Amino acid sequence: MLRALEIRDMLIIDRLELDFRPGLNVLTGETGAGKSILLDSLGFVLGWRGRAELVRAGAGQGEVVAVFDLASNHAAWGVLREAGLPAEGELILRRVNTADGRKTGWVNDRRVSGEVLRALSDTLVELHGQHDDKGLLDPKGHRAILDDYAGTDAxxxxxxxxxxxxxxxxxxxxxxxxxxxxxxxxxxxxxxxxxxxxxxxxxxxxxxxxxxxxxxxxxxxxxxxxxxxxxxxxxxxxxxxxxxxxxxxxxxxxxxxxxxxxxxxxxxxxxxxxxxxxxxxxxxxxxxxxxxxxxxxxxxxxxxxxxxxxxxxxxxxxxxxxxxxxxxxxxxxxxxxxxxxxxxxxxxxxxxxxxxxxxxxxTAQRREAALRLDAAVAAELEPLKMGRAVFETEVVVGPDGPEGRDAVTFRVATNPGAPAGALNKIASGGELSRFLLALKVALHVEAGQGVTMIFDEIDRGVGGATADAVGRRLKALADDGQVLVVTHSPQVAALGAHHWRVAKRVEGGMTLSEVVPLGAEEREAELARMLSGDTVTEAARAAARALLDG
Incomplete structure (x- = not known):
């Protein structure tokens, strides 16, 4: 679980300290307030390849620190042992980016390469959204996902x-x-x-x-x-x-x-x-x-x-x-x-x-499981207002190997009669996020397995009952673990166990981003803003209270 994130002098963030918790963590704020910067900063400390220029204007260097609480059998310890690093206690990742572009990373105060950080990232965090190039969108991992679902160990x-x-x-x-x-x-x-x-x-x-x-x-x-x-x-x-x-x-x-x-x-x-x-x-x-x-x-x-x-x-x-x-x-x-x-x-x-x-x-076991998975995903797509979309787990003959001869690909068709294609090629935006959420729920992959799941604007392009369905499925995923979601939907935000608001402020002629944890009253006000815009009406507040009351 991601316990804390500290960001200093990154883009428009001067200093920020966040304490995350188990369950569903939601981040809201106006467009451009800096929500994506949080994900960029987290990706930076995890070794992801992202923006080239991250250091805040005028600063000599930017720094991000992420602290994780891990179970004794967490896969990250194996990565550390393989890299010859201590594998006990808490896990603290720190990475610095200088103004001239040099990047240096540490794990528990031991200097490491970006390769080690990325290997740790695979065991610590899953990012789901339109920029997801790993996890469920990477066809290379689809066979392993199907095998986990089918229970093909023997x-x-x-x-x-x-x-x-x-x-x-x-x-x-x-x-x-x-x-x-x-x-x-x-x-x-x-x-x-x-x-x-x-x-x-x-x-x-x-x-x-x-x-x-x-x-x-x-x-x-x-x-x-x-x-x-x-x-x-x-x-x-x-x-x-x-x-x-x-x-x-x-x-x-x-x-x-x-x-x-x-x-x-x-x-x-x-x-x-x-x-x-x-x-x-x-x-x-x-x-x-x-x-x-x-x-x-x-x-x-x-x-x-x-x-x-x-x-x-x-x-x-x-x-x-x-x-x-x-x-x-x-x-x-x-x-x-x-x-x-x-x-x-x-x-x-x-x-x-x-x-x-x-x-x-x-192969027979995989094909049978593929049919069950397709049916489970279809059941999840219906309440997400994608009942006419088709999800198909394609199992075709590939070259013989130590794990069989099957090539597995998740394919989708967003409209009836449209040709199916790879998940990461056909779906886009909000559709892609909802496909991923439906697949995640159908697979019963829980954050309790030690991986923090992050959904970036999964509610894009949806509202009302669909947004509520999205939120309830995110909440179900987070019940035994940790999910972070960046959202513009008040229905999704209302279901969060913990809520942060991302906002901009101008200080000394410089625009800065801040993240504020919200209590009960602040949450009501934030949901009302999300419902009504700049002018918060009493009706919006009443609607916000209704959402929070469930």
Missing amino acids: ALEGVRKTWRGVGSARRDLSTARAALEAVRAEEDFLRHAVAELQALGPEEGEEAVLDARRRRMQAAEKIRDDIAQASAALGYEGAEGAMSGALRWLEGASEKAEGQLDAPIEALVRAMAELDEAARGVADCLDALDFNPADLEDCEERLFALRGLARKHQVMPDALPGLAAELSARLEALDAGEARIGGLEKALREAEAAYDAAAQAL
Whole structure:
């Protein structure tokens, strides 16, 4: 709720302090007295784009302060938190306009941009009238208004959920197709490389084993002849035979040598044992060095094949088994890709069908609510002397989205047979204001939701019973909240819970505007003036009293 508005040096206002209250607040006064300046000033502190020159002539700067009382769950606190501002206590907006055109705003003494002020404005105030370019006149918000009226929360959540499902299925399919296309681009390479690797069948560590074996066989060719000669020298035709002969001779002579040959014979026996061990070792070595020359060729061929394939793929030979597994997996992905694409396409069709069903259910709910809303608005237009006008909530197919596929527009025709058009294009002046009031009442949008509603000359062009109907509907809207109305109608003004008169005065050769709160007697006098003009008659006073008595 707007609790206070302070204006200093704005247009023809030098200093003004207003304390607003809950309920229906009415502002009256002669044309040109400055009522629109109040709205311009309020719009200025809320960041609205309006007049370029607002500073009072002769003043260095103009300033407007607006104080709001808000519930703890009011949407404005969320705007403040998002902007990194304190979100507690009362809400005080202040904005200054210097004579050279610079504008500076504050929220609770923290400097803010006009963007933040405008974001707060959307949660604090609704202006309804011929200059309304937000709220009910903005087609962008009509679908949300209809949804609030229809109570589509559950259906909307269902549509959003299925829309997310469609998005997820589309992303999965797109990713899989891109991956498949990337693999397809190298299909020939993969098939050839996998076949080549599988034919070779490389094993981890194989290159080191082959290299060692090859070196052994190459070395064996060089040393085998020497070792064979050594083996022959150690054998029976060589050292073994000579030592055996020597041992026989010594043993034959030992009986006559009286023990002198015993030690040499024992030493010779030991030497022959060592000689035998050496001969066996050399023979074993010869056996190990014995290989088929074809084996060396095979070993070298295998080793060269491994190293050549490694160079071709620019990896180490030991990495060939891992490369074979990787390329085989990619080839398998290619072969399985079509089947996976088919499954993902099916999942997308199912997700789209789920979305379509949810969107159709939401459309049906919106269309049914649109008919109810049209009937409710028509019922409100009748007492506002617009019974022949037509209000239509148009629900047409639009692009699919997270909130369905419906485009919603409020359309009107002011006269029978006339083509219908958008609310903000067809209606004008008093008609527009009454359309907005009828729609507002039909929607049951109450000021008690924390938004101060302002109606600017909603009674333009009407009087009598129609003006009374306008006033009673404004009063109904204000019963649980706050409504400000600028009016020239005594019937509307009489229904206000609080009344201010806007008037001009001349001071020091300068025209200034003032706003005065009215008590019971002052209200009667103001209503009488509105009824009779400059000359207030007793009949006008009696009529004013009758209006105030209801």
